[in-house]
Amino acid sequence: AQRVTQPEKLLSVFKGAPVELKCNYSYSGSPELFWYVQYSRQRLQLLLRHISRESIKGFTADLNKGETSFHLKKPFAQEEDSAMYYCALNLVRAARQLTFGSGTQLTVLP
Amino acid sequence: NAGVTQTPKFRILKIGQSMTLQCTQDMNHNYMYWYRQDPGMGLKLIYYSVGAGITDKGEVPNGYNVSRSTTEDFPLRLELAAPSQTSVYFCASSRGGAGNTGELFFGEGSRLTVL
Numbered sequence: 001a002q003r004v005t006q007p008e009k010l011l012s013v014f015k016g017a018p019v020e021l022k023c024n025y026s027y028s029g030s031p032e033l034f035w036y037v038q039y040s041r042q043r044l045q046l047l048l049r050h051i052s053r054e055s056i057k058g059f060t061a062d063l064n065k066g067e068t069s070f071h072l073k074k075p076f077a078q079e080e081d082s083a084m085y086y087c088a089l090n091l092v093r094a095a096r097q098l099t100f101g102s103g104t105q106l107t108v109l110p
Numbered sequence: 111n112a113g114v115t116q117t118p119k120f121r122i123l124k125i126g127q128s129m130t131l132q133c134t135q136d137m138n139h140n141y142m143y144w145y146r147q148d149p150g151m152g153l154k155l156i157y158y159s160v161g162a163g164i165t166d167k168g169e170v171p172n173g174y175n176v177s178r179s180t181t182e183d184f185p186l187r188l189e190l191a192a193p194s195q196t197s198v199y200f201c202a203s204s205r206g207g208a209g210n211t212g213e214l215f216f217g218e219g220s221r222l223t224v225l
Contacts (some may be wrong), residue, residue: 004152032212043113044200044216051212086152090212097143097168098214100152 003027004089006101013077014109021072021104023061023087032090033070034098035061039083047072047085057081077108112136116201116217123191123224131186131220133201140206142184143168143214144176146197153200159184160206191224198222 005024013019025031035047048056050063050070061072070087084105088098114135123129135142140161145153155168159178173195175187184203188195198221202214 006152009150034212036214043218046213049212097155097158098153099155099169100145102150102152 003091003099004087004101006085006087006104008104009102010105010107012107012109015079016076019074019077019081019106019108021085021087021106023070023072023101025068025070025087025089027068027089027091031063031065031070033061033063034088034090035059035070035072036086036088036100037083038086044086077106079108079110082106082108114201114203114215114217116199116220118220119218120221121223123188123222125191125193125224127191128187128189129191129222130188131199131201131222133184133186133217134182135184135201135203135215136182137203137205137215138181139203139215140181141204142178143202143204144174144184144186145200145202146170146195147200147219148197156186156199188222193224196222196224 144156157176
């Protein structure tokens with residue numbers, strides 16, 4: 001069963017425009033969700049996690065349990081935001097077994 | 111502090127050959143993981159370990175074996191390579207216990223092609 005769905009494989013926006021990367025999940029318990037990012041020629045790394053309620057590099061993500069969503073948003077996209085973004089759900093808290101979505105390639109155009 | 115180091119970065123295997131992907135971390139993390147990523151797909155968990163001497167299957171363990179004799183090392187073994195194992199493999203680690211924030215630290219990946 002697909003636990004994490006990222007409906008957009010590719011997303012292009014212009015610099016300065018708002019950006020929203022969609023993530024929907026299916027999980028019967030209390031979810032723990034993350035966004036990971038992979039910049040060109042870099043390792044996959046954590047961007048933010050929902051329990052921290054933090055803003056990283058201008059990005060925020062709010063957990064909406066009613067809509068089972070965890071969309072990633074930024075009001076003004078920058079060219080350096082171009083990267084592959086993965087939404088991830090922790091299935092087994094103790095062992096931190098993450099299940100990942102298929103990813104969205106974000107391109108910010110000049 | 112190198113973090114998570116995987117070797118080799120690239121490898122081509124013939125069907126039926128065996129090989130081991132090496133993974134080592136220098137962060138004294140208890141938890142280690144092996145993921146595979148097929149084109150256009152998300153990462154899928156193969157095996158994981160919560161400490162030395164303890165391993166368990168993930169979502170797609172068939173065709174693979176692992177061992178965890180030390181905290182630092184978590185090698186992934188392919189015994190009889192098949193074309194379906196053509197993929198990019200990622201090793202990751204995370205801190206266990208009370209300090210566990212859920213963050214995984216990834217290696218650079220190993221691209222394996224089975225012909």
